[in-house]
Amino acid sequence: MGIKEALALADEAGVDLVKIAPTAKPPVCKIIDYGKYRYEQARKEKDAKKKQKTVEIKEIRLSPNIDTNDLNTKINAAKKFLSKGDRVKITLRFRGREMAHMNTSKHILDDFAESLSDVAVVEKAPKVEGRSMTMFLTEKK
Secondary structure (H helix, E strand, O other): OOHHHHHHHHHHHOOEEEEEEOOOOOOEEEEEOHHHHHHHHHHHHHHHHHHOOOOOEEEEEEOOOOOHHHHHHHHHHHHHHHHOOOEEEEEEEOOHHHHHHOHHHHHHHHHHHHHOOOOEEEEEEEEEEOOEEEEEEEEOO
């Protein structure tokens, strides 16, 4: 139908003529209440936003001379974070003379990952970045 006819129909009904697919040949238009249409679109976007879950990264900091009980406490905290669905970043920080023994301290991160192997999987292997060594864990699916 022609543009003038469509506009006349829309005017009669007291609603708007909206181009749905302007690039199509011929262009596709709809006779709808534009305010109501925009409201429904906004509502759909809001519902979609509610349903998506944001994954946070929780950080746990360790030192090379950590005791076993302290390590167990950190492991329990990591389990709690993983059960909530968050990613866990384990950082092994080195200070002063500890920098000389970086390669011998890697076993701490390996033990940490091994003790969480039932609930977590290593996403990024231990990597040295400046004065620290980092590793990422995610929940097992």
